[in-house]
Amino acid sequence: MRNQEVAEIFRRVAALLEIKGENPYRVRAYQRAAQNIEALTQDVEELARRGQLTRIPGIGADLAGKIKEILETGTLSLYEELKREVPPELLKFLEIPGLGPKKAKLIYETLGIKTLEELERACREHKIARLPGMGYKTEENILKGLQFLKEKVGRxxxxxxxxxxxxxxxxxxxxxxxxxxxxxxxxxxxxxxxxxxxxxxxxxxxxxxxxxxxxxxxxxxxxxxxxxxxxxxxxxxxxxxxxxxDPECWGAALAYFTGSKAHNIRIRELGVQRGLKINEYGIFRGNERIGGKEEEEVFAAVGLPWIPPELREDRGEIEAAQEGRLPRLVEYEEIRGDAHVHSKYSDGHSSLEEIAAFAESLGLSWVGICDHSQGLKVAGGVPVEALMEKKRAIEEFNRRSKRVKLIFGAEVDIRSDGTLDYPDEVLAEIDLVIAAIHTGFQQSEEQLTSRAVAALSHPLVHALAHPTGRLLGEREPYALDLKKVIETAARHGKALEINAFYNRLDLNDVNARAAKEAGVKLLIGTDAHLADQMAQIHLGTAVARRAWCEKEDVLNTLSYEEFLAWLRRARGK
DNA sequence: GCCGTTTTCGGCCCGACTGTTTTCAGTCG
The missing domain is CATH 3.30.460.10 (Beta Polymerase, domain 2)
Known part of the structure; x- marks a missing residue:
């Protein structure tokens, strides 16, 4: 999937056009196109092949042509031209709070400043305050903004x-x-x-x-x-x-401040079509205020049912609402188990008893105890002998425990050559096998993809854990043809994990939605290494909701018995 | 640059705040 690549170029084109002082609606067209391509669950290359690019909202004949150009040449002539006219370093200026395209342009054109270092010096030397429309406050704010950037307090x-x-x-x-x-x-x-x-x-x-x-x-x-x-x-x-x-404005204000911005714009556009003005104070026809106390009123005013906040990204939720096909999202209370928890048997810190007790406090009724496999020495991978001991301990525990059942599982390493880190006769003993890539991140897309595909094709594997390997703010997803991975999971009836650990959330919302659309079941696991971390299960549910998942898309909504039955079915019994 | 129960041109969401200004442009969410 090269969706991200296309979106990124459009986003940069938008910013460069903005600095150039181009038509703001043209800028918005590129921004909207970038956002919609990013949210696409289909492969933009495939849409291009089928001549269906203009089906993407915000993509007309012109942008469709530009997408093809990017796919064919790896870049865009307009983008290359813009980079010659406007130094791309200036894009960094736009990240400074309070500094927008107009001031960035003025600073560059009058002072020739194009790096953050030069900008900081110019502020200290009070060169900025001499520019028209700027003053000492502007300098102060730019310096504060630069400091803010340095501290990397972003998202x-x-x-x-x-x-x-x-x-x-x-x-x-x-x-x-x-x-x-x-x-x-x-x-x-x-x-x-x-x-x-x-x-x-x-x-x-x-x-x-x-x-x-x-x-x-x-x-x-x-x-x-x-x-x-x-x-x-x-x-x-x-x-x-x-x-x-004011209490009378509660609903309008809540809708307004919840966003997203793109979603709000669509709602207000629908309002305009009906002769309504919608803002944070309410819904207005002319000067008459006709509602806004409850959030539902805002949606009702434009003929829509209430839309759950997780869907408000202008990713098709408005059309779905208009056509009465909003999903009935999986509810946080419907989650009955956590599929991926580490215990003391590998690098976890909690005992089986502690895990079960905490699960009970969360209202869960089953937990998959998935420790690392033997080869992953750095993470206390469990040798076969200890694994069998763990199996007996879990069976023993389940005999005593009425309310919470533990599932004998393993997070089995997918080795560099695509083979699994326990022999088949051992895997057959394990009730829940989730496979994962932990090494060889630098391999080519072909190699990494074939490892994931091999694991999902293995008859004893149930799911692929943290499929893309990304860590928020730390590590990009590794090169993986996710489309192939999803197709493989769909073909073999395997699940893909939504890893709920707070800095993984992997699959993310867009990818999980693509999986759901391909008919793949999703399996939420917290990857907890300490029982308390199971409390993060709701983060995984949130991803599933943002992925438009309904109850039946998420295996964690099954009861213990139902889930065991699914595990057996996934292996063809 | 997109888009159409205001269709092929002329619109395109809305308001607050800030800082620089004497009425407003730029930025933000």
Missing amino acids: RPLGEVLPLAEDLLEYLRKKGPVERISVAGSIRRRRETVKDIDILVTSKRPHEVMEVFVRYPRVIEVLAHGETKTSVRVKPGIQVDVRVV
Whole structure:
């Protein structure tokens, strides 16, 4: 899949056009095209072959031609031209908060500055303040922005920020005079990474809420402190915005601040078609306010049912809602088991008893104990003898335990040559076999793909764990033809994992959706190495929801007996 | 550059805030 490559070029073209001062709607066309290609669950190359590129929303004849050009030549002549006109280093300027395309262009054209270092020096020498429309505040803000970039406080994994957001909600509920309160923004949509925390509140005494908020113990800096909007930075450097709105505006404001931006734009466009104006204060016909107290009213005003936040990315949810085919998303409460947990038998830190007890506290009824296989020495891979001991221990445990059942499993290493790290007669003893690539990340796409394909084709394997190997903010997915992997899983009736560990989330939303569309079942596993980490199971469910998965797409919704039956079926009994 | 129960041109979502300005452009979400 080269979708990402095409999207990235379009995104850069959009930014370069923006700096050039081109027609903003042309810029938006490239941005929208990039976003829609990125969200595509199909292979853009295949759509190109079939002449179906213009079926992608936002792709017309012109952009279809440009996509073909990228696929054929690896680049785009327009992009190469733009790079000659506008130094591509300037794209970095746009990452500085407060510095947009207009100022970037002015700084480059009048001062010839094109690197971040030169920009910093120019600020210190007060060369920027002399430019028209800029002043000392501008310099100060650019310097602050540069510092911000240096500290690399960009997007953080959802799993890292969510506990903080929940603690803040709890704090405000307890200490502030709040009536309704909710997290909004990308956290509410459960995006895999988030930049800041948005909290929406209704209150009769907004002033007090804000006073309480700025006294939250982890606040390190107050950025803005007003009656309706207050922004602070809290301890690990995350910005938190709290907005207090009138109860009559709650629904409109919640929809507005939940986003995504692309989704909101579509909703408002639908509003315009109906002669309505929709903003964070409500729904308006002319000057008359006709609703906005509840979120449902916003959707109803444009003829839609309520759309779950996880779907609000303008990835087809609006069309689906219009046609009455929104998925009935898998619910967080429907998850009954965690398929991938490490115990003391390999590099985990918890005993079988501790794992089961914690699972019970989470309301789960089964856990797959999948320790590493023998060859993975660095992770305490389990030798065959110890593996059989573990099997007996699990059987013994299950005889005693009524509420939580453990499943004898293994995370079996897929070796460099595509063979598995236990012999077949051992694999046959293991009830749940998830295969995974842990070594040889530098291999070619052909090699890596054939390893994954070989594992999924093996009759005793049930699923492929963390299929792409990516680590959020640390490691890119390794070269893998995921389309082939998904096809293989579909052909053999195998599952693909949604690894719920907070910095993996692998498969991600788009890939999991592609798997679902291919008829592949998804299996959520936390990869917990400490029983407490099983609490992250909801992150995997969130990915499944963002992937449009329904209950039957996710094997974790099965009961213990049903799941065992699936495991046997997947091996052709 | 896209797109059409306002169809092949002329629109394209909406408002707040900031900083620089005397009425507004740029940026952001």
